[in-house]
Amino acid sequence: MDKTNSKFKLSKTTKSNLITYLIVIIAYLTVQLLLAGGHMSSLMEGLLVPLCIYVILAVSLNLTVGILGELSLGHAGFMCVGAFSGAFFSKCTQGSMPDMLRFLLALIIGAVVAGVFGILIGIPVLRLKGDYLAIVTLAFGEIIKNLVNVLYIGRDSDGFHFSMKDSISLHLKEDGEVLVNGAQGITGTPHDSSFTIGVLLILLALFIILNLIHSRDGRAIMAIRDNRIAAESVGINITKYKLMAFSISAAIAGVGGVLYAHNLSTLTAQPKNFGYNMSIMILVYVVLGGIGNIRGSIIAAVLLTLLPELLRGLSDYRMLIYAVVLIAMMLLNWSPKAIEWKERFRETYFSGRKTGKSETAQVSQTGKGVK
């Protein structure tokens, strides 16, 4: 495999990136084959789009946590912003333009709005040192969830009506329609998400993030992560690069949110889907997949989303087993003893075939930058 690749003179990072894309594409083709053959259970079929959503979220959070080295606990908040802005747009323009175009615009709107929120949060917070981003994003996620829950927007022949109290105070006319109904959220979002679109978005997210990491800007971002003072001393504009990584991460999360909103017909901001728990869940994907390891995030997101569903056979014990698996995976991945054991295992079995000590930048740096 080494020899065939070396003919093409691909650099190591390019090769590693290609493997990441290939994994996604092969998974996609496998699923398409299974679908065409009718061998897919309805459960798996229903899980395909959520899998794409969580992969996108995990990959985007990895940009903040792994590459930028800041802890964000409000990723679900950005997802929520993207979901509601995208769904609101779709609901407003439903029927007035082709479905595909509308969905594309919804995706762009979701990304832009989430990105703008990312910048707004980032401007004050990313100037600070320390764990402030974690605290502020945590608050942001909760605030967004509560704001959306008291937001009422309706539309009638007079145009849009807006209220923070209840849907009666919108004073809609007879022909009016409540678009965003507070805690009841947005219902009747068109079902536009599909597995193909999801995979295309994953590839797009990967393309953006992997290229960013291996660009000049990406190296600057990683330099800030590894040593802020050194980076500052060579003239890197810390706030600018931090803001860049953070807002891109938020925008991609917004895309994940739009995909989420167009997969289910109800969109409500509950603690379950856009609250603190969801943010932590995404963080768990990133940590278990390997902080800074984009490919690992994809795999962890897929496995951990599938696991609770595949454990349904265990009925009441499934969430318990799920938690145990999480702990076991964490220990296996990160405990010094386990790492030592893995090293020894590798030396025993693969020592003869080792070629040299070098690997992709992302893998070898896992965890180093995060406090």
Add this chain to the structure above:
Amino acid sequence: MKKYHKIISSVMASAMAVALFAGCGNAADNGNAQADDNAAPAENAADSSNAGAENAETGGETAATENNAGGVIKIGGVGPTTGSAAVYGLAVQNAAQLAVDEINANGGINGVQIEFKFEDDECDPEKSVNAYNTLKDWGMQMLVGSVTSGCSVAVAEKTAEDNMFQLTPSGSSVDCVKYDNAFRVCFSDPNQGMASAKYIGENAIASTVAIIYDSSDIYSSGIYEKFAAEAANQPFEIVSAEAFTADSKTDFSVQLQKAKDAGAELVFLPIYYTEASLILSQASTLGYAPIFFGCDGLDGILNVENFDTSLAEGVMLLTPFAADAEDELTKNFVAAYKEKFGDTPNQFAADAYDAVYAIKAAGEKAGITPDMDMSAICDAMKAAMPQITLDGLTGTGMTWDVSGEPNKEPKAVKITNGVYTAM
């Protein structure tokens, strides 16, 4: 190092592929499994948990639903059995199972036994769809669920696509039954709000009304909106409407003070009983004693721990079910439920129990057989539902509209001497 990473990545990739494959068996396997089922239908009940686990992982929905000749009628249920809303999901699961057991003991539907399987949705619409898909793989022919409104709406989208008969015991928001394959047992939120406003107006209980509701809850805000809209047509006036959210549901002194200052004679509480019990005790501390009026969410207030039930004296509520009602059906149900699950059934349990019996009644009317696929059953059930009349726990002489709404009289009860008494 490089080799190692390559190996790891290929292992991971194959693990991912295996995980994707794991949900998929081949159709032949599935056929065999079904054939085994048919050969030994008596063992079905005993094997159901195993078979369920296997079938959940073997695929091919068509094979699963169509090769069920001579077997059992498979009814699935979806609701939260873990998480914060678990109390509702478990009540539905238990009561539905109780009803299924009773029906099976009495000969089943048209002489065919029912198999019931319940899946957890954690009160999350996304998980609810997953649970529904799991049940579909299992071969479900009719659905009792989801338990909560948000989940029901999400699942209804899927059942409409598949033409699966859906009867939600307690999904009360309007959109739960917007498709013609979906029916419900409970009142809809607007229905309750309207009925409450009418009841207060027609019986001239009060002339000034204050409302305290949970704006972050679909159920509560749904009732509130309809109540406020209907109040305009009624001879009473809403003098204050104060909201709280799930994050601030412990201190209600502000809301109560406003209601008191506005001179409200009656406080309408379209909320669940946990918060209502706090409101009642805080009102008594304030020395404010209006009439409290609630909806079915208040059912259960007398069982709240450390709550002085004398405070609930005089509280009125519209509820379809009271566990201490004196009729034969309720008594038997409560006794059987207590014996089996060691708990007093709530209104969700009663709704689920009625849901299963409604399916039985409609199924017998429609003459469904286990060899029909879900779409054929759905068409037959859709036609039969508006024709049946059910005397259930949550109402006598219940009938259903084609739209999916039940027709039953809301019962108003008043708490006197620590028990519900009909008004």
